[in-house]
Amino acid sequence: MDHILVTGGSGFIGSNLSLELQNRFPKAAITVLEDFRSSSFKNLLGFRGDVLAFNAADRSWLDLFKNRPLDTIFHLASITDTTVLDEKKMMFDNVEGFRNILELAAAKKARVVYASSAAVYGSQTRQLKESDGGVPNNIYGFSKWTMENLARQFQGGIKIVGLRYFNVFGPREYFKGDAASMTYKLYLQMKAGKRPKVFKYGEQKRDFIYVKDVVEATIRAADCPQSTSMNVGTGEPTSFNQMIEVLNEALGTQLEPEYFDNPYDFYQSFTQADMSHAMKMTGFSRKFSTRDAILDYVRNYLEPEYAAKAVLGASGR
Template identity: 70%
Template sequence: MKDILVTGGSGFIGSNIVLELQSRFPEARITVLEDFRSSCFKNLLGFKGDLLAYDCSDRAWMNWAKGKKLDIIYHMAAITDTTILDEQKMMFDNVEGFRNVLDLAVEKKAAVVYASSAATYGSIDRPIKESDAGHPNNIYGYSKWIMDQLAPSYYDKTKVVGLRFFNVFGPREYYKGHAASMIYQLALKMMEGHRPRIFKWGEQKRDHIYVKDVVTATLMAHKAKVSTVMNLGTGQATSFNEIVDALNEALGTNHKPDYFDNPYSFYQNFTQADMSHHEKMTGFRCRYTTREGILDYVRNYLLKK
């Protein structure tokens, strides 16, 4: 894989992918396509490749590819703030951006690994299989669901692998602001000496995966036996009370949760990825449990700032 395009490459997950690719494959020609709507160039300090400052839903950027080789596209660009309710904008930017990426991949015979989301599932209170998708709670999840339905129409033309990320946390999520992970937001509060505020009674469980595992899985994904969409989580559900415990352990503090009523009726009270399909496709297994990811994140990144 010599010629690589990463869309959304200065974003949280995208920048972790770009910098890992650069370190693993110093000979590769890496280009980032990025319009900086929810990120900052500072996530890419140290990146030595090229950068196209375009919106990927605007086909203008595709001129760049004329006469160029492309082996693989990692498509991370998307509106990621789930509180954005403008349905036309969410659908246009996320779905048309993906369509452009798929069209270019076919032309270049490049593989595509793209970010889908556990938001395609909605509320399911048991380990979630890929076949459970199609009941998103918001327009963001719906845009990812439409992307997942678009992808198979390209399967016979090139390799396309979708990853339904569960809740990702880790270094370089700062520029997501209020859309950054709960783990990050709780850690910041606790580092400032405040009690962590969580919904009553902290027993809601989510599958929180560390970004280092997300990068590893993403870079393995093109080896999937066939084009497919697959879950990417730890396979375990961790409660918010357990997250507060892990944060206290990492920070050496003893903050008790400050519980408050959950105002959201559509809140996902439980998510847990069934990882069996993914494991069959690539053999990927997480290296970090959620607790271990929190310890690494806090001790080696947040406390070192």
């Protein structure tokens, strides 16, 4: 990895990835492509590479790579708010952005690792293996599924690895607004002394994975021996009630959950990744248990003595 492009590189996962790549490959030239629609430069403080402020779906930025070498692309730029209903916009920005990336990668003979999503599984409620994909229940999931189809059919002679991230949480998700993780949103409520609000009756289970593990899985995917799509989760779902228990432990509080009706008809109430394909392809398995991840996040990034540093994107580095 000498010449790396990270799209969506100031976003939550993208900034953690860009900064970790900089740590691990100090001699690499790392370029971020980012239009800052759902993130801030504050996530990238300490980053020493170039930043191109373009929409990935535009074609104008491709010219900037005419004389720029490139061997590895991590494509994370995407509309990430799953409640966006403008179908044309979701499809254009997510899919056309990816088409540009594939065209560039083919011209440079660069490998591509890109973010798909567990949203390609729709509302299925069992442990999900990769062959279960293709039944998204919202336009966000459909855009990710279309990207996977594009990758599968692409004839560019390059390696393309899709990562179906499950529910990611951790430092630098602070600029995602409503699309931030349940962990962060529940933490903010509890920190303010309020009872944490969750859909009735808090027993919905999701495969929550810590961003530090996600960064590890993403870097490993670059060395995957073949083009494929794979799950990136823990394999062990956690209920909202369990999450609230650990947040109470981290904060030293005893706040009871407050339950309310779920207004969404396309809500995934159970997700669990089957991680055997990812393990076989890349040797990845998560390092952090959900409890250890929440404790690390709260104690080392979110609590007051760390909060200022965390919001500046400088903690943990």
